Amino acid sequence: MVEWLGSFGKSKSNGVTRQLYSNEWRCAQQALEKRMKKIGLDVYFDDVGNLFGRLTGSQEDSTTILTGSHIDTVIDGGKYDGAYGVIAGMIAMQYLFEYYGVPKKNIEVVSLCEEEGSRFPMTYWGSGNITGVRTMEDVRNLVDLQDTSFIKAMHESGFGQGEYRQPKRDDIDCFVELHIEQGEVLEREEKSIGIVSHIVGQRRYEITVIGESNHAGTTPMAWRKDALYVASGLIQLLIQKARETNSDLVATVGQINLEPNIANVIPGKATFTIDIRHSEDDVIDRFSMGIFKEFQSITDSHNTELRIKNWMNEKPVKMCEKLIEISESILNKDQTPYKKMASGAGHDSQVFGSFCPTSLLFVPSHKGISHSPHEFTSTEDLEKGIRLLIKVLYELAY
Template identity: 45%
Template sequence: MELATKLDERLKAVSSIGSDPTGGMTRLLYTDSWLEAQKYVKQQMESFGMTTTFDDVGNLFGRIEGAENPDETIMTGSHIDTVVNGGKLDGQFGVCASLTAAEYLVAKYGQPKRSLEVISMAEEEGSRFPFAFWGSKNFVGVANNDEVQDATDADGKKFVDEMRRQGFDFSPKQTRRDDIKAFVEEHIEQGSILEQEHEQIGIVNSIAGQRRYDIVLKGEANHAGTTPLSYRHDAVYGMAKMINNALDKAHQVGDPLVLTFGKVVPKPNTVNVVPGEVLFTMDCRHTDAEYLVQFTKEITDMMTQVAAEMGLDISIDLWMDEKPVPMSDQIVKTIEDKAKAGKYKYRVMHSGAGHDSQIIAPVYPTAMIFVPSIGGISHNPAENTKFEDLVEGVKLMADTLYELAYK
């Protein structure tokens, strides 16, 4: 089989499912387009001899039994859902890459020694319902069904009703699989490092931890024309001081620390009133768990001090605290060895974005392969990667799976 041709066919076919008029992709969990995409992947799996199954929540598995050690499984794959008006590669490239690499190996070398399995995970993004990693969390048995029992989407449709409408339901408590010896996920970088450094491959050795906060400052709303600056309790002024101090400190620290203030909601949010209240968010990420906690504590202590000096009330809500997740040294080394042998242009790097691999890695030996993102753009209809880079990524995936499943 011609690897590049099959990859191109699959990406074009799956990108037509859930495409919207803007040129982007909207394929959300348990929608009709989501099920159509999973059925397409199922047909593609079966086209080269894979045995396919859905689990209870809609994760799709395609499997080639191993000839010598069928009870040892090498798994690869990614997620099939998208964000709203997203790009054509996030998630589904990893699914198509895994499918294409597996088909290439079976066509060239026949049945593997160990079982080879591709997973198309039901959901990762959390774009329709307020719950992310539904697919991978169910796969490794850490999903909390209580968290989605009353969840609804923007149209008021219930998670449970939509899941059952598509023929799926909650998983009964099952024994976690013990046959999986490695999981490898391929993904676009969603950043600009590989492109800027003129490299085609990233080998991911860790996924950054994330701490996210909602911060509310309360002062006093007042007339913009009659209230002297020295008399004001301006919530936005306080926020501006805090953000400036925090970002200055973050720039001094540098990589791999990143700090983002992405949402600001002032009240009353009108041109001629001193804002008496403001809500803003903080997203901080780092690959070292202890340093992430230390840095964010220094920032929140600074915010508390600034609020006191300015006569503002402050509340700080830490609503996400995800620890960094290291990848398997052994699987990373396997990928790197194949990258060296194949003369791929690569670097070992961390991921600043979250992925299904961060859920799977604490349970099974896991690593990731990145390919460049043009302009670092993702979650956007403009998301793109040079086709030759996509092909190089699939070739390295095939080389890696050959080492893990055939040797």
């Protein structure tokens, strides 16, 4: 099923490009719709393109146990990211119905329309609409790199025009997401399952150092206001302090831009990004405040100007302790090696985690590679994840 779903948007390098509201995305959702119907689920879309397969519970007015993940990918991404959670939910529900019949509570598997933000500057569009933190107003003026508007792309895919039910939900009892780790902790520590306790908070900044452009040959070293030289010192300090601060804190500089970016001109402006992550918001606060105080001191000493722009501030999200206990009990009984861990990557579970009780479960990723055609998880590990999901859903719904 992984290979089958990966065929929708398959790239020349054997990766997958399946962006929101593209033809490849639409074909994948339609194929999943047929597959869900084939295994006996009641299937429907909502008005933003989330796809649901439902086992209706025997209890009147019962709430819904929701499982699944996202269908979209980054450009030339892997076959497992998101897709595995959708496939796992379908297999688990088929198994439960065949062996145990109708559940007491409703169970639904969701193929969320979008999580990655790889086509439009918008993430968690699928889960955000279900939980009510995203609305049509958020995408009204968004366009992709080809200048296609978000609204136009959505309409061309048949959504966003009121033909399907509204996405906001108020009947969800809990959300369980099974996902590949996208890191190498589980593989290195020889654990079969990761139980996520927290999804880390993310703070992103744009740092600009403004100096003075001048001739590379005629300006003495002592008189220069070299923005790149100063920025490189800030970056080195950042990484050094992150290593010293906390073993779970990570800081990354992923992008640098120079002006005028000419070989024989001293850079007058250097801009770089900072991504800081940790499971505790106050740790991020203290680190950020401390490092920026030192940044200011350094730029002042070089007669340069410092500008700091905070453009993302995602809070850490704690997963549900009760759901964690259910998974731990199952794994201990089965003598399956597992690890409680924080997730360093963002997932739809962080959106659901502020809305309803949520559990995020990981299976190993080979060498930690993800967002790549080389993304891989063994069939054995995929199966172990699905076996756990089956038992968790049985506890919750039966």
